[in-house]
Amino acid sequence: MSKKIEIEKKVLSENDRIAAEIRKELKKRRIVSLNLVSSPGSGKTSLLEKTLAALKNEIRMALIAGDVQTENDANRLINAGGEAVRPIVTGGACHLDARMAEKAIASINLEGIELLFIENVGNLVCPSSYDLGEDMKVALISTTEGDDKPLKYPAMFRRASVIVINKIDLLGLSDFDMAKVKKNALQINGGLKIFEISCRTGDGLNEWYNWLRSLTGRQ
Amino acid sequence: MSKKIEIEKKVLSENDRIAAEIRKELKKRRIVSLNLVSSPGSGKTSLLEKTLAALKNEIRMALIAGDVQTENDANRLINAGGEAVRPIVTGGACHLDARMAEKAIASINLEGIELLFIENVGNLVCPSSYDLGEDMKVALISTTEGDDKPLKYPAMFRRASVIVINKIDLLGLSDFDMAKVKKNALQINGGLKIFEISCRTGDGLNEWYNWLRSLTGRQ
Numbered sequence: 001m002s003k004k005i006e007i008e009k010k011v012l013s014e015n016d017r018i019a020a021e022i023r024k025e026l027k028k029r030r031i032v033s034l035n036l037v038s039s040p041g042s043g044k045t046s047l048l049e050k051t052l053a054a055l056k057n058e059i060r061m062a063l064i065a066g067d068v069q070t071e072n073d074a075n076r077l078i079n080a081g082g083e084a085v086r087p088i089v090t091g092g093a094c095h096l097d098a099r100m101a102e103k104a105i106a107s108i109n110l111e112g113i114e115l116l117f118i119e120n121v122g123n124l125v126c127p128s129s130y131d132l133g134e135d136m137k138v139a140l141i142s143t144t145e146g147d148d149k150p151l152k153y154p155a156m157f158r159r160a161s162v163i164v165i166n167k168i169d170l171l172g173l174s175d176f177d178m179a180k181v182k183k184n185a186l187q188i189n190g191g192l193k194i195f196e197i198s199c200r201t202g203d204g205l206n207e208w209y210n211w212l213r214s215l216t217g218r219q
Numbered sequence: 220m221s222k223k224i225e226i227e228k229k230v231l232s233e234n235d236r237i238a239a240e241i242r243k244e245l246k247k248r249r250i251v252s253l254n255l256v257s258s259p260g261s262g263k264t265s266l267l268e269k270t271l272a273a274l275k276n277e278i279r280m281a282l283i284a285g286d287v288q289t290e291n292d293a294n295r296l297i298n299a300g301g302e303a304v305r306p307i308v309t310g311g312a313c314h315l316d317a318r319m320a321e322k323a324i325a326s327i328n329l330e331g332i333e334l335l336f337i338e339n340v341g342n343l344v345c346p347s348s349y350d351l352g353e354d355m356k357v358a359l360i361s362t363t364e365g366d367d368k369p370l371k372y373p374a375m376f377r378r379a380s381v382i383v384i385n386k387i388d389l390l391g392l393s394d395f396d397m398a399k400v401k402k403n404a405l406q407i408n409g410g411l412k413i414f415e416i417s418c419r420t421g422d423g424l425n426e427w428y429n430w431l432r433s434l435t436g437r438q
Contacts, residue, residue: 003226068344125311152289
């Protein structure tokens with residue numbers, strides 16, 4: 001085993017240990033947590049902005065927004081009415097790890113929080129390897145990225161529980177084939193729950209909101 | 220310095236050594252090489268398909284297509300008429316490194332080749348750190364990804380010489396502001412050459428082709 005691989009294994013096992021602690025703490029507090037992963041520009045921040053606006057008077061939410069160099073996403077979420085929003089600037093790292101998540105979570109008053117969103121760095125490869133203690137990974141893809149993405153980035157779709165297909169308002173303006181992308185995704189992971197939405201027009205968002213309500217025991 | 224950072228430094232310095240050898244070999248043969256980087260789904264493969272179709276009777280091109288798990292992109296390029304196309308399956312790695320590029324290049328008959336395209340793994344973070352011996356990095360962004368990308372992924376735009384803004388046929392269907400993205404990109408790297416194109420409609424592609432012609436001493 002090369003030195004590099006050996007060290008990577010140690011880093012991942014240390015990550016898993018911290019992730020397990022996060023999971024235990026969140027379970028104890030009955031906080032449901034979702035780790036949002038996608039390519040840059042698929043619409044993670046837009047979806048969270050819409051979700052905050054729609055549900056903030058109903059569900060108490062906390063948000064952690066990871067970014068390589070800026071706090072831009074976290075600032076967008078604060079502007080959208082997020083109360084408990086924490087930026088994580090990874091300083092060049094291509095993914096969040098459990099230690100970063102642990103530190104950000106520790107800085108939030110979790111009393112009464114029901115739902116925790118973790119917005120990962122925009123990257124379809126690296127974040128798939130790092131457990132952050134979340135209940136589920138939610139992978140976004142947008143119709144403008146092409147319907148081949150599940151086949152090309154299988155690790156991410158295998159480890160996700162949910163996929164959100166965004167920008168359905170642009171269907172028909174590219175070669176994106178909705179039936180094909182679903183078939184490809186389900187071929188990799190037959191248990192995937194799939195939402196089809198447009199953050200721009202609002203189409204499909206009610207199903208997403210209802211699912212979040214159900215996660216927090218509301219429906 | 221942590222053990223992990225120390226090993227990463229060694230890996231990068233070994234990478235730079237191999238990249239320098241590649242660069243020397245390509246220079247000797249007067250082959251111009253471009254390393255295409257972008258988010259997944261920005262249109263790297265589509266742009267190369269169009270370029271092959273338009274210029275294959277004029278310029279002798281070789282192509283290396285990196286992908287995490289499949290050879291899908293390389294197969295698309297072969298179908299588009301590429302002669303010297305080599306897939307690199309990284310086996311989960313989030314970027315190409317110089318050793319992978321060296322191996323792929325060594326398997327190509329470079330006699331008479333004028334232009335070498337390296338299509339990197341779809342990822343706006345990790346490929347920015349790995350020199351592959353190329354003359355220039357070409358970063359693609361698509362209008363549907365949002366105009367904030369240069370600010371959020373500055374390393375990539377700092378190290379690129381060229382940016383290609385794809386999917387201009389979808390301008391006006393999102394909040395993408397062309398003037399803003401250019402301003403943001405030039406703020407990070409004032410020397411960037413910028414193309415605006417649509418692979419779907421063909422708009423702007425002639426300027427791109429003419430630039431490739433000029434790189435190979437044709438205009």
